[in-house]
Amino acid sequence: MTLLRFDGVGKTYPGGHRALDDLSFGVQAGEMLFITGHSGAGKSTLLKLAHLSERPSKGAVWFDGKNLNQVRGGRVALHRRRLGVVHQDHCLLLDRSVQDNVALPLLIAGLAPDEIRQRVHHALESLGLAGRSKDLASALSTGEQQRVGIARAMATQPALLLADEPTGNLDPGLASEIMQMLVGLCAQGTAVVIASHDLALVKRMRKRVLVIDNGRLMDDISPEDLADE
Amino acid sequence: MSKPYSRFAAWRAQHAAACRSSLLRLLRRPFSSLLSLCVMAIALALPLALAWSLLQLDRMAETVQASRAINVFFLPEVGVEEAKAIGAGLNGDARVAKLTLKTPEQGLAEFRQSSELAKAVSLLGKNPLPCVLVIEPADADAMPLVQRLQALPKVEFVQYDGVWQQRLNAWMALGQRLLLLLGALFALGAVLAVANNVRLDIAARELEISVLQQLGAGDAYIRRPFLYSGALLGLLAGVLALALLMVSARYIQPTILELIGNYGGGFRFSPMPLAFPAAILAFAVLLGITGAWFAAGHHLRQTRPVDL
Numbered sequence: 136m137t138l139l140r141f142d143g144v145g146k147t148y149p150g151g152h153r154a155l156d157d158l159s160f161g162v163q164a165g166e167m168l169f170i171t172g173h174s175g176a177g178k179s180t181l182l183k184l185a186h187l188s189e190r191p192s193k194g195a196v197w198f199d200g201k202n203l204n205q206v207r208g209g210r211v212a213l214h215r216r217r218l219g220v221v222h223q224d225h226c227l228l229l230d231r232s233v234q235d236n237v238a239l240p241l242l243i244a245g246l247a248p249d250e251i252r253q254r255v256h257h258a259l260e261s262l263g264l265a266g267r268s269k270d271l272a273s274a275l276s277t278g279e280q281q282r283v284g285i286a287r288a289m290a291t292q293p294a295l296l297l298a299d300e301p302t303g304n305l306d307p308g309l310a311s312e313i314m315q316m317l318v319g320l321c322a323q324g325t326a327v328v329i330a331s332h333d334l335a336l337v338k339r340m341r342k343r344v345l346v347i348d349n350g351r352l353m354d355d356i357s358p359e360d361l362a363d364e
Numbered sequence: 365m366s367k368p369y370s371r372f373a374a375w376r377a378q379h380a381a382a383c384r385s386s387l388l389r390l391l392r393r394p395f396s397s398l399l400s401l402c403v404m405a406i407a408l409a410l411p412l413a414l415a416w417s418l419l420q421l422d423r424m425a426e427t428v429q430a431s432r433a434i435n436v437f438f439l440p441e442v443g444v445e446e447a448k449a450i451g452a453g454l455n456g457d458a459r460v461a462k463l464t465l466k467t468p469e470q471g472l473a474e475f476r477q478s479s480e481l482a483k484a485v486s487l488l489g490k491n492p493l494p495c496v497l498v499i500e501p502a503d504a505d506a507m508p509l510v511q512r513l514q515a516l517p518k519v520e521f522v523q524y525d526g527v528w529q530q531r532l533n534a535w536m537a538l539g540q541r542l543l544l545l546l547g548a549l550f551a552l553g554a555v556l557a558v559a560n561n562v563r564l565d566i567a568a569r570e571l572e573i574s575v576l577q578q579l580g581a582g583d584a585y586i587r588r589p590f591l592y593s594g595a596l597l598g599l600l601a602g603v604l605a606l607a608l609l610m611v612s613a614r615y616i617q618p619t620i621l622e623l624i625g626n627y628g629g630g631f632r633f634s635p636m637p638l639a640f641p642a643a644i645l646a647f648a649v650l651l652g653i654t655g656a657w658f659a660a661g662h663h664l665r666q667t668r669p670v671d672l
Contacts, residue, residue: 186578209582216580226575240579247370248377287579 137161138326139185139295143194146180146350154180155350157194162328164294167321169337170330172347178330181347182297185328186218187211199294216244219288219325223300225280227287229273233264236272237287244291258290262316278309285313289320296320298329302336314340378585386592389565397597400561404601407554408648409608411547416609416636418539421532434510435523436497442518444468447495450516454499459509461502468493494520501526551651554601558594558655565593566663573663583664590660591653598652602645 139162146155154177162168170178183189184196187203196203198214206214219240220226227236234255241251259265262282267275272283281301288296298317302310314336317327331337337344341361346354390397438447444467454460466474471493501509506526514522566573576586 188578212577212580212582212585214580215578218580220578226578228572228575239576242378242381243576243579243581243585245371245374245378247373249373251377 136164137197138164138166138199139328140197141181141184141194142197144184144191144196145193146177146184146189147192153350155184155191155347158347158350158352159194160345160352160355162295162326164326165321165324167318167327167340167342168329169340169342169344170328170347171332171334171337171344172353173332176347177350178332178347179299180350182299182328182330185295186220186297187214216240216291217294219291219293219296221281221284221288221296221298221301223303225284227272227280227283230271232269232271233275233283234259234268236283237290240287240291254290254292258286261289262286278305281305282313285316289316292323293325296325296327298327300331300333301329302331302333307336310336311339379588382585382588383592386589386596389569389589389593390596393565393568396561396564400557400597401601401604403557404554404597404648404652405604405608407550407557408601408605408644408651409612411543411550412605412609412644413612414539414543414546416613418536418543421536421539432501432506432524432526432529434499434501434506434513434526436499436513436516436519437521437523438495438497439518439520440492440494442495444495446518447497450518451497454497454513457509457512459502459506460499462500464498466496466498468495471496554598554648554651555655555658558597558652559659561597562590562593562656562659563663565590566659573667577667583661586664587657587660590656594652594654594656595649596652598648598650599645601652602648605648606641606644 141158141160144155144158145153147153158177158181170181172178180189184191184203185198187206190204199217203214228239231239237255237258238251241254246254255268256265259268262285264279264282264286267279272280275283285298285301288298296317301317302313305313310333317329318340321327338361341358343358344354344356344361345352346356438450442450444465447465451463451465454463468491472491475493497513499509499513503509506524510522510524510526513519573586
């Protein structure tokens with residue numbers, strides 16, 4: 136089942152910078168997809184369009200059968216609740232505890248306190264952070280903060296997880312570990328779209344890769360082709 | 365994501381978090397919060413003081429209302445029987461609700477009871493007071509009747525306090541309009557004070573708001589802690605304004621009573637009605653929420669994704 140589909144999508148920012156041009160591809164539920172390209176190629180814009188942080192200038196983005204161009208007002212927030220987002224700079228609330236940060240999207244989604252506690256505990260345990268749940272996010276190392284960001288995204292059990300350079304601040308060992316966690320998430324049915332310029336990591340993962348250059352789709356490499364390379 | 369269950373527990377958890385968060389925000393910026401609180405309290409206290417003053421004036425007006433009788437003073441040579449005869453001529457007039465004749469003796473007795481000049485009067489050889497007809501008019505506008513009474517024979521003077529009442533009523537009407545105008549202006553000031561406080565809070569929390577929006581927080585969720593802050597500021601400002609009003613009233617009451625006493629008045633301040641503080645607090649909370657709503661709404665409109 137195609138969960139996310141870009142259909143002839145173009146994005147031109149005010150001022151005339153064309154970030155994406157006639158981009159078309161689809162992502163299946165439970166699939167892991169890497170978007171790669173040099174800096175400024177349009178990777179982050181692509182994720183922003185799926186997240187509804189930006190709107191396309193032309194074409195349409197479809198999510199779970201819905202044209203996101205028609206999602207407006209309060210429904211934007213509802214759409215975002217179905218996504219998990221991991222940023223390179225992790226976007227944590229540093230003056231709150233680790234468990235409060237992970238609980239945040241669950242509280243927003245209106246889950247009952249008991250279920251929130253259960254999910255937070257499970258997410259932190261699976262990322263090896265259970266012992267630091269009460270620490271302030273500001274007291275963690277960069278790698279730990281990144282893991283909290285991933286725990287926060289995983290705790291919501293999203294249909295689609297968007298990750299923008301999720302391993303950019305991490306050492307290779309930790310980066311691989313986190314990638315394995317994301318693979319585990321895919322196994323549970325979550326589609327994971329990762330924007331990364333770390334080609335070594337992308338090749339190692341042997342998942343489908345979209346190569347973007349100047350906002351255009353240059354290549355769509357399947358895992359099998361990647362293995363052959 | 366699984367469907368939300370136990371909606372009430374979730375709703376309660378969201379509100380508890382918002383309330384806690386707003387309280388912490390106020391406490392983290394004590395100086396700024398205190399400034400806003402004082403501005404709002406003063407903005408509330410000034411129209412409140414005016415409203416309280418009007419309430420007292422209204423009571424005074426009621427006293428005047430009670431004494432809107434027309435007093436017809438006859439010439440000194442008019443005797444009681446002649447005055448009765450003239451008064452009997454007015455009995456058929458529909459504009460006269462009640463007519464009483466006050467003899468010079470009755471007038472002197474009243475004078476002795478109520479005036480410090482009573483001793484001086486008793487030194488006079490004879491009663492200098494004339495016969496007086498006391499008439500209660502049937503109509504609100506008694507001027508036509510007053511004109512007829514002035515035209516009666518052997519009448520020296522017609523006293524009508526209704527003129528004073530009309531003047532007082534005009535002043536009261538002006539006061540009420542001023543109260544409304546000032547109240548509206550100061551209420552706007554209070555709303556702006558809260559809006560400014562919330563705006564500063566939003567500016568300090570821009571990153572947090574952005575993260576919440578990315579995680580799927582809707583406008584209501586983001587706005588909620590700011591509304592709690594506004595309500596809390598409003599409530600505290602209402603309490604402070606009432607305290608200011610009470611202290612000011614206590615300070616000024618003795619002076620006013622002394623002033624009125626010098627004019628021989630027996631006026632007493634009416635106590636504040638019980639509903640008054642409750643209404644003021646509710647109004648202050650409403651103003652606080654309104655200010656917070658505008659400030660948060662403005663920010664939310666600016667941070668929405670650009671539409672096609």
